Structures are given as C-alpha cells and as structure tokens.
Amino acid sequence: MMNEIIVPSSPCPVIIGAGPAGINAAITLAEQGIESIIVDENPAPGGAIFRQPTKKISLGFSPVIDNKSRQRATRLLENLERYKDKITVYNRAQVLGGLSEGDSIIVLHNNRVTELHYSALFICTGCYERSHPFPGWTLPGVMGVGGMQLQVKSNLVRPGHRVVITGTGPLLLLAAKQFHDAGMEVVGVYEAGQKMDLYREIPALLADIPLLFDGIKYLSYLKKQGIPVHYGWGIVGVRGVSEVSEITVAPYDKDWQPLLNKQEVINADSLAVNYGFTSRTQLTQQLGCAHSYYHDRGGFKPDVDKWHRTSCEKIYAAGDVAGIYGSYVAEVEGKISAYGHLVDLGQINDKEANLLCASLRNNLKRLIKFQHGFSKLSSPKEGLLSLPDKNTVICRCENVTLDKIDNAIATGIGDVTKLKMATRAGMGDCQGKSCGDFCRNYLAKQTQRSQQQIGKLNARFPLAPVTFAAFAAGEK
Template identity: 30%
Template sequence: MSERVRQAQVGIVGGGPAGMAAASALAARGRSVVVLDEGQRAGGQIFRQLPPGVAPPAGVSEPPSHDHGHELIDAFEGAQVELVSGATVWDSKPGRLWFEHAGESHLLECERILLAPGAMDRCIPFPGWTLPGVTTAGALQVMVRGFGVKPGRRALVVGSGPLLLPTVTALLAAGVEVVAALEASSRWNALRALPGVIGNGARLREAMWYMKQLVRAGVKLRWGWTVLRCEGDRHVERAVIAKVDGQGRPRLGTERTIEVDVVGAGFGLVPAIELGLLLGCDSRHLAARGGHCLVVDEQQRTTIDGVFAAGEIGGIGGAEVASAEGALAAAAIDHSLGGPAVSEPLVKQARAERRASDAMLRAFAPLPGLYQLANDDTIVCRCEDVPLSEARAAAELHGRSSRAIKVGCRAGMGPCQARICGPSLQQLATADPACEMDVPVVRVPVKPVRASTIVNAPG
C-alpha cells in the first residue's frame, strides 16, 4: 500500500473470526471496508494458516470447528475487502485509525470503526516461568499451526480453560510427546459446564473430537493439577507439578518432577480492550469472561458514537461468539450508515452463542490459589525485571492501586504496557486475589512503534 492516508466507510481492527465475518457481510452490502490486522495472514489466532508451501504431515486432522474457520476465511478472501496484514494500530479517535505498516506511518479515515482485536493468554507467574522454552499456550499453537515449527521433544501443557486442548493436539500434530496436560480446575467444576455443552451440538462434537485425539495419543488431561515451578540452566529442563484443591491451592505432598524441554502455560484469556479504552469506551469487569471487557449493547455498539466492538473484546467467548457478533455488528454498522434495520435472527444468534459460551466457561472460573505459585523472587513484571517481593513492598508503601504499585516498583512500565503483568499484578502485590481490579491505564502509542511513525503521522 502506498498512499499514507486512505478512506473507507468502515475500518476494522483485527482479522480473526469477528473481523472476517463483519468484513464479508459489510462488503456484501456494498460497503467499502479496510481490515487492519497484525498477523501475516487472515484467520486470527484461532484459525491460523500455515504459509503457502508448508504442509502438515499426512494423517493430521482438524477439529470440526475449523470447517467454520475455512468457511469464514474463504468468504473473506472472496469478498471485496482490503486486508492490510502486518499493521499495528497505535492511536485512534472516532473515525480515525493510525497504524504502522512496513515501517511507515499511515492513517485510515473511516465513518465507522469496528474493534475486533481478540484476546491474549492470561499469564499467572510461577517460579521459572521466565526460562526460555516456557511460553504461553498460544505461543506453541502459533509455532505449530502458523509456522510448522516443532516446539521441542517433551512438552508440558498447563493452565486452565478450553484452549489447553488445541494446544495439546497442535503439539501432537508436530510430533511432540505431551508428557502431561494439566487443567487446574477440578473435575467437579467441569461438571458445571456439562449441561451447557451437552445442550449445544457443535460444542459437544468439538469436545468429543479433542477427547478422541487425546485418547488415541495416550495423553490424559489431568483435572485439578498445575505447575509449581520450572527449572533449568539456560532452558527449561524439568517441571515440578502438583495437585491443587478446589481453590487452586497446591496440595502438599503431591509433587512430581517431570523432564520436559518445552512448557505451554495458559490460564485462560484476557480481552484486548486497550484501543477501546483509548477511544473512551466504557468497560466493566467480568471475572468469568476474562476480566475487563468493553461494554456493548444488543447491536454491538460501544458507548462511543460510531465505534462498534465484536468478539473477545466484549468478554471471552470463542470463535463462534466472535463470528456471530461480527455478523451482527456488520448489520448494525450498515444500518447506522443508512442501510436496512438489523434483523432479529442475527441478534438472537449472537445471544445464543454468548449463552453457550458463558455456560462452558463456568467450568473454568478463576482460581485464587494460583496466585500463591509465585514466591518472593519470582519475576512478576518481565519487562522491568521486578520480583514479587518488590511489588509487595510497593503496594504496602504506596497503595493497592495499579498506578501506586507501578510508581513504587516500575512494574507495568515496560514496552508491553502491562499487558502481561497487569491482569495479575494487583492480586499478587496485595496478596488479595479478590481485590478490586483497576481499569488498565492506556497511553499513546497504545503499542510501541518507531518514533518516526509518531512524528510522521498523517493528519
């Protein structure tokens, strides 16, 4: 792309299920659409595609939900939509999205903005989590499904939530031995999700597919287990795992040591709401949906005029919620531009998907005991290298707010802008997992970009 300022009726941030569904639907209604996506190809994190020329080994199958992913991608690629891959959006005002692309500074002027940036893995610090070879669960999926790279020989998958299963199957597809797959939530908690899953054919088929893959590979998903620490010299070499109680607190005497060379840890997902906050949109804290979520109404409108949001940004819900909300947002945006009224089935579909997802997430409610895994020396802010002891001292001396903790020990002041430490920093620093969570503080640039990008920003 050459012009540094371009116009479209609708600017969409994110090329995952929500962004793709919305873009295709808007294009079908004759709207001009530009999608800004940070990845290399459409699909988002959930439907990552291998680059052209790379093929998985024969015999590797995909879960049933990926049929839906292929449909979304095919429709999106066949639509009259401009996709800008590798675009980092760093500032926004209603009607304007500033982004960096190939080292250049660009501006998209649009009548409507749709925020569909997705989510990221929730990190809960434990001793040894900074060792190379210890990554998020999502990182391993990207490695295998996005690049055809084999993460290691022997893996531990640990955390909580439905995304542990695709992480296990990705590793199996890459020929990695999954030594242990540990879900911190208890089997008892899992039963709470059962009615919601059984009542939803697609979700039941999906769960059955994963279970079949695990059984075939001889991998047992252990409920009520987690990691206590990872050890190694310059790379992870072993992990100590243990049973946890219903609150996620480790049970003494159940420790076991396993030899691993790669660890994927994912304690659920956190909605990526920064751009919405920057635009002035209201948020609310919904622990069951991953933390701070953007407030949207029954037509995916945020509290700021002309700004819509769909998918994980309004609360963790998965790909089915995201695509249903994307389609709904497209209809609402079209209507706001003079198109026909939003049809009731679209609203109902999005609501039904949310209900199904909320029901499933009941199995993976946040466990306060997991915040006891870190010890005094465990790094909580990886950018600024701040150990838990310093974060605790800062909270005691300066106060329990995220701002006070930040001022006291620099935690959250690095380039990730507290995206990694923020979702657990207050719980850890105050030693109170039930503490009230501050809304993240956002600043421009919302993602670090080159100084020249900011200086040369058009408009």
C-alpha cells in the same frame, strides 16, 4: 500485499483485526455495498484461530488441523477474497491509538505512521492468553498454549520435544492432540478444574452437542495415545539453567492452591500453559470507551449494547474483545455489529435489522450458554496468586520481582496505576499486557479492595513501541 496505506478520499468503516469477528463484519458490510478497510498486525488474515500456514505444502493446511477447522478457515478466507474489491486488508499494520474526537486512528505500517480517518470503527482485536506468573516462568521453553499451537499449525515447526501442558479449558485437550500429531512427546495434561465440576456443567455443555462431541473426541484420542489427563492438577514452578528442564506440578485444592506435599517433578524441555484469556482492550480503553469488570470472562471489557455499539460514537466492539466466548460467537458478533452500523446509517430500520439477525441471535444464545459452562469451570481461582515467590519476576519487560511489588503495597499503594509508577511493572514494551492482570488481582487480594478501586492499567498512546523515524516518515 500493499506496502503503503492508501488513505481513501472520504472516510470509510475501518475494522481493527482480521479474525473471525473482523472479517465477518467486513463481509456483511460488503454485502450491502459498503467498502471497508481492515487493519491487522499479523502477516496474513485469519486471526490466531484461522492462522494460515506460512509454508506451501500439498495438504494446504498443517497436518495437525482437523477437517472442521480447515473448512471453517477456508470458507472465511474465500468469502474475504470474493469481496476483495470492497475490502482492503492491510497486514503487518499496528494500531498505535486513536483520536476519538477526530474520528481517526494512527497506524504503523512498514516503519511509517499514517493517520486513517474512519466513518465507523469496528474493534475486533480479540484476546490473548492471560499470564499467571510462577517461579521460572521467564525461562525459555515456557510458552502459552496458543503460541505453541501457532508454531505447529501455521509454521510447521516443533517448539520443543517433551512438553507438559498445564492450565484450564478445552484448549488444552486440542493442543495435546495437535502437539502429539506434530511429533512432540506430550507427557500429560494438567487441568486445574475438578472432574466433578466438569460433570456439574454438563447441562450447559449440552447446549452445543457438536462442540461437546469435539471435546469427547479429543479425550478419547488422548486416551488411545496414552496421554494422561489429570483433573485438579496444575503448575507449581519450573527450573532449569538456561532453558526449562524440570517442571513441578501438584494437585490443586478447590481454590487452586497447590498441595505442595503431593508435588511431582517431571523432566521435560517445554511447558505450555494457559489459565484463561484476557480481552485485548488496549484500543477501546485508549479511545475512552466505558468498561466493566467481569472476572470469569477475562477481566475488563468494553460495554456494548445489543448492536455492539460501545459508549463512544461510531465505535463498535465485537468478538473476544467484547467478552471471551470463542470464534463461533465472534463470527456471529461481527455480523451483528455490521447490521448495527447499517441501522445507524439509516440503511435499514431497527425492525428489519432484528429480522435479519433473529437466527444469528438464536445461535448466539446457544453458543454462549455452552461457553458459560466452561467459564464456571475454568475461571481462574485465587490460589494461582500464591504461585510466585518473592524473587519471581512479575513484569517481564521491566524485571520487576514480587518483593518489589510487596514493598510497594507495604507503603500503602492501593491502585494499579500507582503500583506501576512505584515499581515500573507494566511500563515496558508490552505495556502491561503480560503482568497487568496479575498486578490487579494480587493488589485486590492483598489490600482487600474491589476491582473498581484497584482500577486498570491505562493504555496510552502509542500502544506499541515506535521509532521517531516512523513518525518522520509519515510526515513526508
């Protein structure tokens, strides 16, 4: 691994994020002889989906990972390795922001800040789990489903012993299987979507039989292991002294409002929760790309054309950042964005590019149809906004409780930026990645204003906390 970022003599394409989209973009460019740089903040390439194990074990992969994922990860990383003379990967490198007029980004790597000029910028930053605050969600023991998964699949450590899984979407079933395989006791899966809604989406889900089959496989595995899956149920709150000890769940109505008279209390030490994802758009926002609001597809996302160009010159966005459709779509979109860049360079013309991408696009259509089935089922409903009580912390970094937000709304605040100024919600270390979605949706509901009027929390430079020393080190 390289300790210092070596700035190339002339700018080359720079790709942000070493997940399925970013790696495929780099490989497609490399196939055409174009060198590129990948900047990724994780210890190793692969992204959250193909996170490599941090432990050397004879299997090579964590025992909880199925063969299919193993093969996909191996293929992707082997391809990356094959082009290592064309693709430079910087891991543990965080992008602090960019200067779209100067065609450069500022990268923090090894406590040193470096300015990296690009000839094209591919933003493949993916997504993260959307937070929905509820009483007790800041207690140690409550984690995102994906976060817990990384512990068992990459680090081979159990994040807890007795776990309850709540949320929505196919990830819950996979996680339940993996947690069980890891030796954790899975009390149950509480899926907010109704079973009837799932049946209604079967035509869409039939668009991808192998993926549908995966889901059925997980379900029958859970049944065999005696792990119940409850549809139309969800989280109410969590209690405990210093850590989680009691988890309350209840049936949800069609708006996902919990029916409190039917609530049940479960003794468990861990809660894995995932009510959907949000595109990681801080960089596309900071660079000034145009965004639109899509409720069921993770809130705001950058506008892209069919070659994944954003509204900013030389900037492309591919993968979950440009709409949450999962890793299969991300792989295809990464390739398409690279072909788009080849068109812009004049290396191939539009017609050739269309020909090269024809089968990719056919594939994409099928995958997206499948994902739309789930998005209808799993798009978060308004009832979730009623979960927190007035003492529930909404902004974890700045300890802003719901009553402070209510007080601010009572003074007439009608957009999320003013709310941040008044309450400090979204001003802390994570820059609103945890509370931003709730604040926006809650404000929209309470004030009856549109998402456009509410706006989004503007991402500002630096996108991650950085010391003055790191800037000073970069000057030398």
